[in-house]
Amino acid sequence: MEQAIRENTTVTIFKELLDNLCMINRKKQINIVNHWIDSLSIRVGDVENPVNTLSGGNQQKIVLAKWLAINPKILILDSPTVGVDIAAKNSLYQIMRELSKRNIGIILISDEVSEILYNCHYILLMQKGKIVEESLPEEITEKELGAKIIGDRK
Amino acid sequence: MLKDNYRIYLSNIRSLYQKDPTLSILLFSFLLIVLWLLIFFPGKVLTLGNFQSMAFQLPELGILSLAIMITMISGGINLSTIATANMAGIVSAFVMTRIIADTTSGSTIPLIVLAILAGWLVSLLIGLINGILIAHIGVSPILATLGTMTLFEGISIVLTKGYVISGFPEEYQFLGNGVFIGIPIPFIIFLVLAFFVSIILRKTPFGIANYLIGSNETATRFSGVNIKKILITTYAVSGLFCGIASTIMTSRFNSAKTGYGSSYLLITILISVMGGVDPSGGFGQISGIVLALFILQMISSAFNFLSISSHLTIAIWGVLLLLTIGLRNIQRRSL
């Protein structure tokens, strides 16, 4: 948390930033970091600042950037908006939609009904490690989904 | 006109301080101490002769500090540094004096190289053991290194029966006592090592990963970093540095035995912490270490000159360590 934003954002791709001497190319690193800061609209003062100077939502975006940096085909997000303020939440949803449009598969794991219902293309309800229900979001209401989640918890 | 310059000067200093408070305080302390020595001990402590002897003593402390520093940055600690160094020294000494006793055939250089490498190999192995205990088995660094410290101290005692091994070839002694362009060789070795460590820590994935691990091991693990490989390497390198330090020490003292430098442990921790290393991990830089090293060496020389008992000196180092931590706290809170 106390390490620089610059390092945190690129920790997953250190190998790609190496120059001939096995050292990290600072310029390349900063370019990549700035790229993500722009595309994810992260509010950052200085990339040298420690990550804990960012708000919760922005910190979450850094984590996202960290993994987007490896050009994943599938992204698994487990409760990504917990503890994040509303504005950042919406921003994150926006980003997820963008990524989805770019053909990056996203598995969103969450226990917030509205989050899933209004953002996902397909819903899977799991219980005790098994898939117990599948549905398109259009075919189910918020109330029904909530009931299924709670109701099945006996 | 003067006042404006003064103001600009002050604001420059303030921004320097804000950018890196630790370094600035160290720099300031360094200058303060030099001033103090010049004023109160004119021509007595800061003499050329003393510089030379300081430059000989300082490297072994410095390299040992480097050894501890890298492990502290990763969030751990290496308490077995002195024991590792002594063990390596004893192995080197054995190779030089017992195993290859016949030196009439050819020069002694290959033999010396062999001895040195043997010592380094042993210290590297000890470092590996530490690393495996800590990274693979999950033992806490304190216990792991305390354990290896005891074990290898014991093996050293068994091997030497408490005796000193001495009488090394001249060429070997040259390593610890010779000069190259007026600069003591140990000093050169230390500078080279410090330079490399500095670059590795700041610019390689390995170095940066150490900071990340020290700061938050779990998050780093979840970022796809191979923690095991990195920690094992760090402790192995730490061990190797102890070996290098022991080469310098045994060459300077022309002898090897158990228990050399047992007071060095506190001093090297002090140097690391003063140099900006956070005992909980995640921070530290070479520039700080080097400055702290010089400061302590100068204070040590001054104490020597004043004939202050070594016990009192150690007590003072203890107080200094506490003060440094306290100051670091205050400084962190005010920023």
Add this chain to the structure above:
Amino acid sequence: MKNIVRKYEFYLFIIIVTLVVFFAVFSDNFLNLENFMDILISSSFIGIMAAGMLVVLISGGIDLSVTAIATVSQYIMAITIIDYNGNLFSAFIVAGIIGILLGTFNAFLIYYLKAPALIITIATLNLFYGATIFITKGKWIYNFPEWFNQSHNLFSFTSADGIHRYSGISLPVVILILVFILTYIILKYTVLGRKIFAMGGNAEAARRAGFNMLGLTIFVYCYIGFLSGIGSVGQVLILHSVQPNAIVGRELEVIAATVLGGASLAGGAGSVFGTALGVALLAIVWNGLVIMGVSSYWHNVIIGLIIIFSVSINAYKRKKTLRGY
């Protein structure tokens, strides 16, 4: 977690029994009452401090300065006894108070400086010890009054061959047993004990639950300080002298005994029974090796190996349960 600890102590017990059998088979001098008393007496000092170290470890801390505290207590106690007279009781009180004072010093530093207890107590270790040796010049003290030097024993009996070597359970051993009982009671039956465990398990949670962290820290380090003082008097009673450099350097033995007994450096785990077994194991190994004629050079090697093995096993077990593999 509790099940594992219980099982672990069982294994420890088995190992001790095995060792006892081993040594008894290989040497005639091992299995007799006299030797048993020897073992008890020689382990009393480490044992008393180990009980304190257990409490510190459970709370999530560590104290490397115990041996220095013991040394300081010894000196001051000796000076007061010799120069100002007194009795056994006052000796213990004086030493205990010094231990508490130094422990409080440690506690405040650890609490307010917010640095790892390891580093802080390494600093205070050197501070206390360096200052003491500097002031006392490392002199041995052995001119204790008569009443101090007699053996203080609880019972009297003659050993099998009719020669009184040890006429009873000597005072240091009695204190050792009392200390273990006291520690057991505190840890198991008092709210304070529960809080110490909680503090070690998750300090942040404990703080948020409203625990008086400063108070707990002070208690923990004062407890071990107090015990170091008490134990140091016991040591003087055994050796009939104050030897300043006999104690410092043995911090690792204290930690080893406690860790062997199942205490974790991370805090929140450990038991008095386990610590007692740990102390016993180390004492028996040491005693057995001496009796078998193994040179003392091997002492460190054996202890080092024991430590490495036991912490490895502990750590590996912990790793497996946490990850749920």
